[in-house]
Amino acid sequence: xxxxxxxxxxxxxxxxxxxxxxxxxxxxxxxxxxxxxxxxxxxxxxxxxxxxxxxxxxxxxxxxxxxxxxxxxxxxxxxxxxxxxxxxxxxxxxxxxxxxxxxxxxxxxxxxx
Amino acid sequence: xxxxxxxxxxxxxxxxxxxxxxxxxxxxxxxxxxxxxxxxxxxxxxxxxxxxxxxxxxxxxxxxxxxxxxxxxxxxxxxxxxxxxxxxxxxxxxxxxxxxxxxxxxxxxxxxxxxx
Numbered sequence: 119x120x121x122x123x124x125x126x127x128x129x130x131x132x133x134x135x136x137x138x139x140x141x142x143x144x145x146x147x148x149x150x151x152x153x154x155x156x157x158x159x160x161x162x163x164x165x166x167x168x169x170x171x172x173x174x175x176x177x178x179x180x181x182x183x184x185x186x187x188x189x190x191x192x193x194x195x196x197x198x199x200x201x202x203x204x205x206x207x208x209x210x211x212x213x214x215x216x217x218x219x220x221x222x223x224x225x226x227x228x229x230x231x
Numbered sequence: 232x233x234x235x236x237x238x239x240x241x242x243x244x245x246x247x248x249x250x251x252x253x254x255x256x257x258x259x260x261x262x263x264x265x266x267x268x269x270x271x272x273x274x275x276x277x278x279x280x281x282x283x284x285x286x287x288x289x290x291x292x293x294x295x296x297x298x299x300x301x302x303x304x305x306x307x308x309x310x311x312x313x314x315x316x317x318x319x320x321x322x323x324x325x326x327x328x329x330x331x332x333x334x335x336x337x338x339x340x341x342x343x344x345x346x347x
Contacts, residue, residue, distance in 0.1 A: 152335070156272075161321060161340040206272055218287060219336055221274040 120145050122211050124222035131199050132230045139194040139225050141209030149211040151192040152219075153183055156206040165207075168192060179203070204229045234258050235339040237322050243345045244312055252307045252342045254322030262286075263305035264323040264336065265297060274321070280305050309344075317346045 123142045131137055143149065150169050154162040166177025173185040183194045192209060209222040235256045244250055256263060264279040264287075278297040279287040285297065294310045309316060322339040 154338070162274075162323075162338040164335065164337065167335055208274065219276065224272045224274075226272075 120211075120220060122209055122220050122222040124207075124209055124225050126225045127223070128226045128228065130228040130230060133201050134198050137194075137196045137199045137203070137227070139207050139209075139227070141192045141194065141222060143190050143192065143209075143211045145190075145211060145213070147213070148187060149213050151183075151185060152210040152212070153177065153181070153192070153194050154208045154210060154221075155179075156208065156224075158205070162208065165194070199227075199229055201229045201231070203227060235322055235324055235337050237320075237339040237342050239342060240340065241343050241345075243347065245347055246312055246314060248312050249308070249310045250312060250344070251309070252320055252322075252344070254305050254307070254339055255303055256322075256324040256337070256339075257303065258324055258337060260324040260326050260337075261302065262325050263299070264325075265305065265307050266321040266323065266338075267291075268319040268321060268341070270318070278305075278307075312344075312346045314346050317344055319343050 121144045125140050152167045153165040155165050156162050165181050166175045166183055168175045168185045175183050181196050183192055185192050204227055206224045206226050208224045210219050212219040238253045262281040265277045266274050267277055268274050277289055277291050280299045283299050296308045298306045319341045321341045323336040325336045
């Protein structure tokens, strides 16, 4: 069955610390991969996406993600978290030939001063 | 200019009423979607429209009906609202999905629906 898993429901980090949010997927073939961020009371903003090529993808706001085929993972990272990064983060996948996008359950990030 | 817009942002209504949520995109995209985000933040696709044709219809109640007057608009009409319909509804759009970049979906700000 096709699925997207974000194992961490809630993560708390200190401002300035590094961050890694996990995402694992189960698909018949390598899908397209996305990370979205949802700030409180806001819509979803695309952070970055992976279609092919370099497995380390750079996104907006200083985020990056690495696709690891062997682990079926697409983890999101940021070297130094800012208080404004506190939000809900969603990993999403879509097959290569249609728009049936599936979202993970989300990871809520809290940033401590 | 807002790429994907939704109105209203908040909607509070009584059970049994009929309501509509409007969505417009100015990106020239071919496909538009409606998602429901429940209280646990889980996002689930409800519908998508490509060139006025419904191409995905998840198992949602038939009280929900998408209406697309043109390629730039996909409105969501809900009949006989129930308490369980309370959620945040997101509209999104994308290009032709058969190309790689077409799979990128851009989301509206959401409409928080509260049914009393």
